[in-house]
Amino acid sequence: MAAINLTKMDKEIIQKIIDHGGKGITKCIQCNACASVCPVAKAGFPLYGRLLFRKIQTGHFEEIIEDSSSWACQACNRCTEICPRDAKPFEIVFAFRRIQANELAISTSAFTPLMNLHATGHAVYSEASKELRQKVGLPAVPVTSIANEKAQEEIRTLLDNSPMGELGIF
Amino acid sequence: MEKCGIYLGCNIPFRAPDIEHSFYKVFPALGMEIVDMEGATCCPAWGTAPSFDIDTWLAVSGRNITIAEDKNVDIMTGCNSCFGVMSEAKHLIDHDPARKKTVDKNLALIDRKYKGDSEIYHVSHVLYKNIGIEKIRENVKYTLKQLKIAVQPGCHILWPSEVMAVKEKNSFFPTILKELCEVLGAEVPHYSKLNACCGMGAMRSTDQVRSIGLVKEKLVNMKEEIAPDMIVTTCSSCYLQFDGAQKILKEKGEIDFEIPVFYYTQLLALCMGFDPKNVAAISETPRDAIIQKIQSEARLLN
Numbered sequence: 076m077a078a079i080n081l082t083k084m085d086k087e088i089i090q091k092i093i094d095h096g097g098k099g100i101t102k103c104i105q106c107n108a109c110a111s112v113c114p115v116a117k118a119g120f121p122l123y124g125r126l127l128f129r130k131i132q133t134g135h136f137e138e139i140i141e142d143s144s145s146w147a148c149q150a151c152n153r154c155t156e157i158c159p160r161d162a163k164p165f166e167i168v169f170a171f172r173r174i175q176a177n178e179l180a181i182s183t184s185a186f187t188p189l190m191n192l193h194a195t196g197h198a199v200y201s202e203a204s205k206e207l208r209q210k211v212g213l214p215a216v217p218v219t220s221i222a223n224e225k226a227q228e229e230i231r232t233l234l235d236n237s238p239m240g241e242l243g244i245f
Numbered sequence: 246m247e248k249c250g251i252y253l254g255c256n257i258p259f260r261a262p263d264i265e266h267s268f269y270k271v272f273p274a275l276g277m278e279i280v281d282m283e284g285a286t287c288c289p290a291w292g293t294a295p296s297f298d299i300d301t302w303l304a305v306s307g308r309n310i311t312i313a314e315d316k317n318v319d320i321m322t323g324c325n326s327c328f329g330v331m332s333e334a335k336h337l338i339d340h341d342p343a344r345k346k347t348v349d350k351n352l353a354l355i356d357r358k359y360k361g362d363s364e365i366y367h368v369s370h371v372l373y374k375n376i377g378i379e380k381i382r383e384n385v386k387y388t389l390k391q392l393k394i395a396v397q398p399g400c401h402i403l404w405p406s407e408v409m410a411v412k413e414k415n416s417f418f419p420t421i422l423k424e425l426c427e428v429l430g431a432e433v434p435h436y437s438k439l440n441a442c443c444g445m446g447a448m449r450s451t452d453q454v455r456s457i458g459l460v461k462e463k464l465v466n467m468k469e470e471i472a473p474d475m476i477v478t479t480c481s482s483c484y485l486q487f488d489g490a491q492k493i494l495k496e497k498g499e500i501d502f503e504i505p506v507f508y509y510t511q512l513l514a515l516c517m518g519f520d521p522k523n524v525a526a527i528s529e530t531p532r533d534a535i536i537q538k539i540q541s542e543a544r545l546l547n
Contacts, residue, residue, distance in 0.1 A: 118452075120455065149448055151400035152329070155405040163405075188292055192289060196286035198292070199259060199287070219284065219285050220284050230308075233355065
């Protein structure tokens, strides 16, 4: 079998995966145990764990940067539980997702929960919840950040001062 | 442990507040005081900060944890995703000094300090480990005898077991929820897709067709193998998926049956005699008939 000669750029991408939390990328031996338990693979998404890692390891990063499969990852961590190399596949998938996110190579729908989080402290919120809560005998709003200006200021301070604040999402 | 901070997350207070109300009914009645976590935010959900920057994720989770620390209580969460996000965040903060240093720096911006002395539990852990099966047995008024339950523990309560304060003996054959249902008198048979994913969460927002495909497989498997009277879960995301997807599948003619779905504390509250108008009043898949059956005179225990 011919050896794969990685370019300097390919090696930089592997380092980038490590820097974004996927340090196990160098441990993966392509055994496919992760994919055997992966809901993303089971549901038929094209770029599930093992294959994604193969593309990264062999210098095919540019052809996968816009694939949305990684965004279907539930973070269920079945893969982490069984990986015989302790590569923590979930961490590599999320490292790839972070690179996609920071290059804005993602669907715009991914931004709605983020904007909700910035505005209210909750990724999921709907005004209709007030009626639902009262229907079951609870106050219209819970004691969370939704009715707490100080909490909302705190969350905005954390987000605005983070690297996410520089992406122009908020 | 006689009291515990209740971390609500987003889905429970805003989409299924009857689950929230079931916490307020069940825990004090079983001797566990519930402490509010004022100003708690989203955990933050996997698709938000954890998908962009690890340190921002840890700062937001860390902030939530400080709310419980300041009240000297552990945290109990009813949402599996919140449980997974915060358990992993706590594990990273507690085991990686460089991450901890960055969390300290970020939380200093809002005058908060992470100490690391509040543990993170799931609602089912507190019921199973702290309150215990016997205490639950003593407080049940209606028995579920001759009713069959399909259990759905949900993913984020099981894996990665390394970061969790309470572990199953074998995370691929979980038994905690099974035991919690059996003590109510129900039969809880095994079905072969017990540990399969329901397809909710990130998959549902990325590709609804594939997501619903996973839950359909699981529903059909349950129906064929054990024909349950109800599905019981300890995950609010699984709850929303099983409850909502059945309506979609039925309208499309892809299934010809309906199985009522409960979050575990809703069912427990019903068995303890609490009013369904408070604890089990919102669902897409009808459950009035089974609720009536559960709270019937014939099922009253002495």
